[in-house]
Amino acid sequence: MMQARWLILLAAAWLGGCATQAPPYDYTAFKRARPASMLVLPPINDSPDVQATPGVWAHATRPLAEAGYYVLPVALVDETFRQNGVTVAHDAQELPYAKLREYFGADAAVYLRVKSYGSSYTVLASEVRVAVEARIVDLRSGDLLWQGSAMASSAEQQQQAQGGLIGLLIAAAVKQVMNNATDAALTYAVLANQRALGAPRYNGVLPGPRSPQAGQVAAAP
Amino acid sequence: MGLLMHARTPVRCALAAAGIALFAGCAQKPVSLYMWEDFPRQQYDTLLHAGVGPQEQIRAMEAHAEKARGTGAALPPGFRAHLGMLQLDAGNVDRARELWLAEKTTFPESAQYMDRLLKRLEAPAKAGQATKTEKST
Numbered sequence: 519m520m521q522a523r524w525l526i527l528l529a530a531a532w533l534g535g536c537a538t539q540a541p542p543y544d545y546t547a548f549k550r551a552r553p554a555s556m557l558v559l560p561p562i563n564d565s566p567d568v569q570a571t572p573g574v575w576a577h578a579t580r581p582l583a584e585a586g587y588y589v590l591p592v593a594l595v596d597e598t599f600r601q602n603g604v605t606v607a608h609d610a611q612e613l614p615y616a617k618l619r620e621y622f623g624a625d626a627a628v629y630l631r632v633k634s635y636g637s638s639y640t641v642l643a644s645e646v647r648v649a650v651e652a653r654i655v656d657l658r659s660g661d662l663l664w665q666g667s668a669m670a671s672s673a674e675q676q677q678q679a680q681g682g683l684i685g686l687l688i689a690a691a692v693k694q695v696m697n698n699a700t701d702a703a704l705t706y707a708v709l710a711n712q713r714a715l716g717a718p719r720y721n722g723v724l725p726g727p728r729s730p731q732a733g734q735v736a737a738a739p
Numbered sequence: 740m741g742l743l744m745h746a747r748t749p750v751r752c753a754l755a756a757a758g759i760a761l762f763a764g765c766a767q768k769p770v771s772l773y774m775w776e777d778f779p780r781q782q783y784d785t786l787l788h789a790g791v792g793p794q795e796q797i798r799a800m801e802a803h804a805e806k807a808r809g810t811g812a813a814l815p816p817g818f819r820a821h822l823g824m825l826q827l828d829a830g831n832v833d834r835a836r837e838l839w840l841a842e843k844t845t846f847p848e849s850a851q852y853m854d855r856l857l858k859r860l861e862a863p864a865k866a867g868q869a870t871k872t873e874k875s876t
Contacts, residue, residue, distance in 0.1 A: 579817065589817060590852060591820045594820050596785075623850065624852075704783070
C-alpha cells in the first residue's frame with residue numbers, strides 16, 4: 519500500500535520533471551553538416567545584469583565540449599575580438615559567417631541570447647532565474663543547424679522539493695555547483711547552459727564527433 | 740518502532756534504485772570526457788577581469804594540468820590555449836608558444852586559430868603583444 523503510494527508520487531515527479539513532450543526536432547541540416555568545432559559568440563544580453571554575458575558565455579563551453587565538440591576558448595576569442603575592435607556582443611553576432619570561419623576556423627557558431635539573468639527579473643523577490651535562447655549556425659553554408667532554449671530557476675527547486683525525490687536530486691546538483699561558484703546567478707547559468715546545450719537530450723544538440731554517442735538522436739522521454 | 744523501520748527498508752531501497760534510474764533517465768550523465776576543475780570559472784574571471792589575478796590563475800591551471808597528467812585525464816578543449824594567453828600576458832612567450840602548439844596537436848580542430856595566434860607571436864614588431872611582454876618583465 520505504502521509502496522504503491524510512493525510509486526504514484528515518483529511517477530508524478532518523473533512526469534513533472536522530464537516529460538514535456540514536444541514534437542521531435544528536424545535534424546536534417548545538423549546531420550548533413552556534421553560540425554566538429556564550435557565558436558561560441560558573446561551572448562546578447564536582454565537582462566539588466568551586466569554579468570549575464572560573461573556568466574553565460576563562460577559556462578556554454580562545458581556542455582558543448584562534453585557533447586563531443588571542440589569549443590574555442592571564449593576568453594581568448596574575446597581578446598581576439600577586442601584586438602579587432604569588436605567589443606559589443608551584438609556586433610560580434612552581426613559578423614559575416616565567412617569572416618568568422620576564416621578567422622577562427624570553426625565549423626559552426628553558437629548564437630546565445632540571455633533572456634533573464636539573476637533576481638531582478640521576477641515579482642518573486644527570492645527567485646533567481648537564468649533563461650537562454652540558443653542557435654547553432656553552420657559557418658560554411660550559413661544553414662541553421664539547431665535552435666532551442668532553456669531556463670533554470672531557484673523557484674523550481676523549491677517547488678520540486680515538495681514533490682519529493684527529484685527535488686532532492688536537483689537540490690543536490692545545485693549544491694554541488696555552489697561549492698565552486700559563490701554567485702547565485704552563476705549557479706543557474708551553469709544549469710541553464712547545461713539544459714540548453716548539453717547532449718544527448720531530447721530535441722537538444724546532437725552529440726558531436728568526440729562523443730561516444732556521436733550523431734545519435736536522443737529518444738523521447 | 741524497530742519493526743516499522745524494518746518494514747520500510749525495502750521501500751527505501753526501491754526509492755534509491757528509482758532515484759538512480761531517474762537520474763540516469765533525465766540527466767544521462769555518463770563519465771566526463773574531460774577534467775574541468777575550475778576552468779569554466781577561470782574563463783569567467785578572465786572575461787570579467789575579476790576574481791583571482793592572472794598569476795594565481797596560471798599557478799592553478801599549471802597545477803590542474805599536472806594533476807591531469809598524473810591521473811591520465813584529458814584536459815578540456817581550449818584549456819591549453821587559454822593558459823597560453825595568460826602566459827603570454829605574463830611575458831612567457833616560449834611557454835605560450837608551447838601551449839598553443841599543444842592545443843593544436845591535441846585538438847586539430849583548433850589549427851586554423853592557433854596558427855593565426857602563433858603567426859602573431861613570430862611577428863612581434865607588428866603585434867601589440869610585444870609591448871605588453873616588455874612591460875611585464
